[in-house]
Amino acid sequence: MMFAKMQAYLESVRASKNDSQKLYGDFVFLGGSASLLIPACDAAFYQGQEGKQIDLAVSIRPRSVVLYDRPVTLFELVSLIPRTSGK
Numbered sequence: 145m146m147f148a149k150m151q152a153y154l155e156s157v158r159a160s161k162n163d164s165q166k167l168y169g170d171f172v173f174l175g176g177s178a179s180l181l182i183p184a185c186d187a188a189f190y191q192g193q194e195g196k197q198i199d200l201a202v203s204i205r206p207r208s209v210v211l212y213d214r215p216v217t218l219f220e221l222v223s224l225i226p227r228t229s230g231k
Contacts, residue, residue, distance in 0.1 A: 146204050147225065154193050157182065167191075169224070171200065183226040201225040 152173035160166040167182040169190050180202070182190050204219045 145222065146206070146219075147201065148204050148219075149199060149201050151197055152200050153197050154190065154195070157187075157191050157194055171221075178221045180221060180224050183224060186224070186227050189227060201227070 150173055152171040155170040155172055155177075157167055157169050160168060165184075167184075167187050167190070168179050169182050170179050171177060202224055203222045205222050207218045207220055209216055209218055
């Protein structure tokens with residue numbers, strides 16, 4: 145597992161269908177989009193940032209695929225890293 149910082153547009157924050165205590169954020173960034181679980185300690189911050197571009201700290205996982213007969217490495221976003229209390 146690796147870590148990265150990136151900028152993304154927070155499109156929406158929504159509750160999980162099975163557990164209303166869990167929140168998911170829909171993020172759009174250069175290269176794609178992802179729906180990630182929002183850490184409970186950061187829920188208030190992300191709810192106030194809907195429709196804005198924000199800085200994210202995420203954990204990413206490399207994955208190898210074959211694209212046009214060539215091996216390529218993709219990096220999938222796995223989860224948000226909780227924000228520090230000082231920010």
